[in-house]
Amino acid sequence: MASLVDKTAASGVLPGLRGLPFVLVLIAIAAVIFATGRWLGSSYAFFVGYVVLQYIVLGTAWNILGGYTGYVNFGVTAFFAIGAYSTVVLNKLVPAMPLPVMILIGGAMAGLVGLGTGYLTLRLRGVFFSIATLALAVVVQTLITNWDFVGGARGAYVLRPRIAPLIGGEYVQYLFLIMLGLCVIVLATARAIERSALGYGFAAIRDDEAAAEASGVPTLRLKLIATGLSGGFMGMAGAPLPFYVTYLDPASGFSLNYAVNAIAMPLIGGTSSWLGPVVGAILVGGLQEYLRVTISSAVNVLVAGVLMVAFVILAPQGIVGLFQRKKR
Amino acid sequence: MDASLDLLLNALISGLLLGGFYAAVSIGVAISFGLLDVVNIAHPAFILLGSYVAFLGNTVLGIDPILAALIAMPAFYFLGMLAYQVYYVAFERRDDQSLRGLSFFFGLLFITEVALVLVFGVDYRTVQARYIGATISLGLFDLPLRLLVPFLVSMAMVTVLQLFLSRTFIGRAIQAVAQDQLALRLMAANPIKIKRIAFGLSIATASLAGAFLIIIQPVEPSIGREYIGRVFAICVLGGLGSFPGMVIAAMTLGIAESLTATFFGPSWAPAVAFGILLVTLAVRPSGILGR
Numbered sequence: 302m303a304s305l306v307d308k309t310a311a312s313g314v315l316p317g318l319r320g321l322p323f324v325l326v327l328i329a330i331a332a333v334i335f336a337t338g339r340w341l342g343s344s345y346a347f348f349v350g351y352v353v354l355q356y357i358v359l360g361t362a363w364n365i366l367g368g369y370t371g372y373v374n375f376g377v378t379a380f381f382a383i384g385a386y387s388t389v390v391l392n393k394l395v396p397a398m399p400l401p402v403m404i405l406i407g408g409a410m411a412g413l414v415g416l417g418t419g420y421l422t423l424r425l426r427g428v429f430f431s432i433a434t435l436a437l438a439v440v441v442q443t444l445i446t447n448w449d450f451v452g453g454a455r456g457a458y459v460l461r462p463r464i465a466p467l468i469g470g471e472y473v474q475y476l477f478l479i480m481l482g483l484c485v486i487v488l489a490t491a492r493a494i495e496r497s498a499l500g501y502g503f504a505a506i507r508d509d510e511a512a513a514e515a516s517g518v519p520t521l522r523l524k525l526i527a528t529g530l531s532g533g534f535m536g537m538a539g540a541p542l543p544f545y546v547t548y549l550d551p552a553s554g555f556s557l558n559y560a561v562n563a564i565a566m567p568l569i570g571g572t573s574s575w576l577g578p579v580v581g582a583i584l585v586g587g588l589q590e591y592l593r594v595t596i597s598s599a600v601n602v603l604v605a606g607v608l609m610v611a612f613v614i615l616a617p618q619g620i621v622g623l624f625q626r627k628k629r
Numbered sequence: 630m631d632a633s634l635d636l637l638l639n640a641l642i643s644g645l646l647l648g649g650f651y652a653a654v655s656i657g658v659a660i661s662f663g664l665l666d667v668v669n670i671a672h673p674a675f676i677l678l679g680s681y682v683a684f685l686g687n688t689v690l691g692i693d694p695i696l697a698a699l700i701a702m703p704a705f706y707f708l709g710m711l712a713y714q715v716y717y718v719a720f721e722r723r724d725d726q727s728l729r730g731l732s733f734f735f736g737l738l739f740i741t742e743v744a745l746v747l748v749f750g751v752d753y754r755t756v757q758a759r760y761i762g763a764t765i766s767l768g769l770f771d772l773p774l775r776l777l778v779p780f781l782v783s784m785a786m787v788t789v790l791q792l793f794l795s796r797t798f799i800g801r802a803i804q805a806v807a808q809d810q811l812a813l814r815l816m817a818a819n820p821i822k823i824k825r826i827a828f829g830l831s832i833a834t835a836s837l838a839g840a841f842l843i844i845i846q847p848v849e850p851s852i853g854r855e856y857i858g859r860v861f862a863i864c865v866l867g868g869l870g871s872f873p874g875m876v877i878a879a880m881t882l883g884i885a886e887s888l889t890a891t892f893f894g895p896s897w898a899p900a901v902a903f904g905i906l907l908v909t910l911a912v913r914p915s916g917i918l919g920r
Binding site: 358422429432436438442443444454557564602605606617629 | 670715735737742743744747858896909
């Protein structure tokens with residue numbers, strides 16, 4: 302108990318400094334990855350790498366709410382697509398707007414939707430929130446399908462610039478770099494949450510919400526923070542998507558694959574720490590790409606679902622949990 | 630004025646009939662979620678499975694889709710018992726229903742959908758029966774048999790299940806299991822066995838609901854998702870575990886969707902369920918006939 306209090310106090314006093322070495326290491330790793338990609342010079346590597354990075358962001362974002370507080374968000378596609386479609390809108394209105402600004406706006410939109418949904422349903426039992434998010438995905442898809450400005454059911458074309466700004470080379474390298482930057486931000490945030498009073502509050506909600514409420518944890522406010530952050534990061538992960546795919550229609554933007562992958566990867570990797578979603582995304586993302594190339598694209602989407610069901614039944618703590626148990 | 634009144638009347642009638650079908654779709658969740666507290670979000674996937682069984686029975690064997698569903702019901706019952714057994718051993722016994730139990734059903738939903746795509750492809754499938762396409766005209770309004778037949782069979786199913794729950798020992802035990810498991814043990818009934826039977830029943834209803842679905846509209850593997858919002862909106866609005874409440878809620882949603890489709894266009898209809906769900910959760914979470 303004493304160590305717990307110490308930790309909370311320390312993180313309260315020096316929140317920035319404690320996480321700084323970690324952020325520097327992350328940036329160094331990201332730089333090495335990008336330099337290696339440049340040295341390889343293969344655009345295939347960038348295209349595949351982008352998808353894995355996107356799932357690291359999505360999985361970590363899901364885990365901030367799902368893994369830390371125990372509230373299951375099934376509407377990942379809604380938040381992801383809000384980010385993607387806000388880019389479509391912004392690109393049509395202000396073609397010169399730089400991508401990072403679009404990502405910020407897309408993230409803010411998705412975060413606000415998360416806050417709204419959470420505000421209406423998070424006072425109730427957790428399952429109602431989960432059901433509401435499932436329905437939210439259908440409703441946002443209905444809205445987008447009926448909105449002609451973004452192409453409606455026909456979809457929208459987005460012109461991908463040929464040359465990457467600032468760094469030169471193909472544009473996909475720029476997209477990759479942006480997603481790498483998002484990864485650093487999201488992982489640093491997730492780890493900072495884990496080691497702060499906020500993280501202990503989240504864990505208290507997950508373990509016993511009534512007891513947490515009784516001991517003075519502001520549960521509703523904490524849940525709303527988690528929902529807003531989680532939704533916002535999902536929107537940010539989706540914002541660069543139109544430039545990656547160049548053609549976006551509701552059926553592909555709201556594909557259930559995104560939701561299943563974003564939920565499966567943390568559950569497979571382990572939900573208790575920031576490392577879990579990373580392990581899960583690299584493993585499952587890599588396996589899916591391998592299967593897509595060697596067998597077929599229909600089988601590769603099945604993998605995430607089957608692995609997720611197998612892991613929740615057989616190894617509820619995920620891969621990271623298996624290793625932690627061995628260490629003890 | 631006369632034309633729009635006519636339109637309104639027909640929208641009301643078809644909404645009411647659609648609501649009868651929604652009751653069949655939702656009754657399985659009313660049992661699993663309302664009575665057993667098992668949040669089976671994969672229920673629409675089982676319904677879709679029922680649609681494809683009816684499709685196979687109709688195209689391969691040439692029998693009526695509803696008859697095919699009735700024949701397949703025992704298989705669905707055992708499938709449900711199996712699913713509950715896995716759920717009980719892996720999640721309920723470990724007291725880990727919320728995060729991983731929900732993800733388990735979400736995984737089932739996804740796997741079923743992808744498996745159906747792999748087997749049947751993404752083309753829309755339909756069935757043949759004499760009542761599909763025929764209408765009874767009653768002067769002011771029309772009764773499409775395509776909607777009327779599922780409505781009648783659905784109401785019969787709801788009535789039979791309501792009688793079963795209130796008149797038989799097992800039925801009463803199912804109603805008791807969510808309230809007091811210890812008392813049930815003292816009555817010499819094993820709660821796990823009772824829950825297994827009830828969950829089997831809830832999946833068995835998906836067989837019939839699936840047949841109704843493919844009678845009413847062409848079916849492809851991903852439409853199951855549209856029904857998640859509907860089913861849970863109906864169950865929450867009706868008050869969890871109350872069949873009469875569920876039927877009223879189903880008809881309300883059917884009429885609301887039918888009016889929306891008539892006056893705003895069919896592509897807006899899926900949003901209605903979500904609106905009803907959110908408003909109910911925000912204003913009266915216990916539903917209209919909640920306990």
